[in-house]
Amino acid sequence: MYTLVKIELYKIFRKWRTYIGFAAIGVMVPIIQIAMYFEGAHYLEFMTRSFKDSFVFVGNLLNGYLIAYIILGSLTIHIPFLIALVAGDLLAGEATAGTYRMLITRPVSRMKLVFAKFIAGLIYTNLLVLFLAVISLGLGLIIFGVGELIVIKDAIIIFAQNDILWRFIFAYASAALSMSVVLALGFLFSSLVENAIGPIVSTMTVIIIFTIFSAINIDFFRTVKPYLFTNYMSTWRLVFDDPIDYNEIIKNCLILAGHIIGFFGITLFIFKRKDILS
């Protein structure tokens, strides 16, 4: 299995499309950071305008933590696009290239091949989130320095400097789990067709539709919301609550993990019975 995963990773990282995600994050995050470096004070003032009369804010509030928090909030919506690019190609790409025939006629079970591809896809997904973490948090701390993290939800929460880093570690872990659901969905679509474009577009379509449904606050959508996995993709935000509702976080993570297992199980079921006609 180790050899198979290694081969799949090699194949993933020899394709230029794999680097689109890293390049996009590598370009976008520094641009946001540069913009915040020059415009951050205005942004912070806008953020805190409703509290200005009641509170006096002191210290370095425009710090690396705040920048990383803002970036994480905005990019978790867009990173699924980057994940889908690779996920959709994992199986369908072999069909498009005609290499299924070479691959599946080897003395290795289809289950092992699919499993190796999925593990490789998960590694790519987690590396992408890790890259986001390193570049947004690491570079942010270098440029903006450390300080307390101000988070505005229903109330204003300020986290002490020594109480932040572990929250980010859990937040990125939670984001990685959410992105893995996207991977599993793209992988499932990839097993159904013989062209990578279809699974990429389908994955994004599902995520866009589910996200819209999750965001609309009317009774009908509130009823279906618990059944949409996109509803749990912002679980990372719960780590920045005070106090933290651990039960809610665990429940959400289990739902996300359940989706990963479910999507992968369906993929396996389909692929084991699939006639390779490409």
Next chain:
Amino acid sequence: MQKVIEVQNLTKKFKDLTAVNNLDLNVYRGDIFGFLGPNGAGKSTTIRMLMTLINPTSGTIKIFDKPLKQKRNEILKKVGAIVEKPDFYGYLSAYKNLEILGQISGCDTSNKRIMEILETVGLETRAKSKVKTFSHGMKQRLGLAQALLHDPDLIILDEPTTGLDPQGMKEIRELIIHLAKEKQKTIFLSSHILAEVELVANRMIIINKGTTVVEGTVQDLLNATNLKVTFELDEIERAKKILAETQWQKKIESFGDYQILFLLEKNEIAPLNKFLVEQGILINSIVPKRSLEEYFLHLTEKGA
């Protein structure tokens, strides 16, 4: 003789289309087995079932006396194949493609082995070139290389000379014969060209619309059929008169403006030619065609 492939009542249906219909075939150890049929006859579907790419609707396949469904991995360790046109990871080199496929198969992927196999198919100088720069013929050679990499006992080749130039076709034929005679491999050779199979195979089957049309040793099938021989000549009326009084009369199939079509055994061509020349009839050409070939061409035309 030990059966290497044993197929019984093999059927594959795609919705309303029956691609393979109750096919039976046996391939024995050491055979170069020709698997013939026009396009769309069900050859590739059968090979895909032999290589577990598609699941049969019904019927059984045994390879090396083991059921393919239950012993797939064990069997495929000893089988190498080209299934239709060989496709590879275009963004990787020929060497890397072989290394990857070899690693998946769990076989020797040392530099020595990969270079040895690339040399066998004449691609050693292009080992480091990306496959996307290869011509179809080169991909075909690389396809053969991946089929031979793990030194299989059974080699299944689906139209292996497609896209090759005449020299390349000759080399592949020689390689097939070498593998069977010198290395005791069993070869299952699919083709839609009778002449290609005839040159190398010892046994063959012709299928059409998914079912067997004829099966046997190549020699038996060829001997069982007379040759249709066309004699092209100028003095057709004089030839008619001369032949009317001879034993050759009953061998005539038909007359054309400048041709006479005979149904002959191979050893009758030369005496007939001699007879006509002695009677002062000048022969412009003699074109033999076996009825098996005619039959196959008829199938091919119908298939097309």
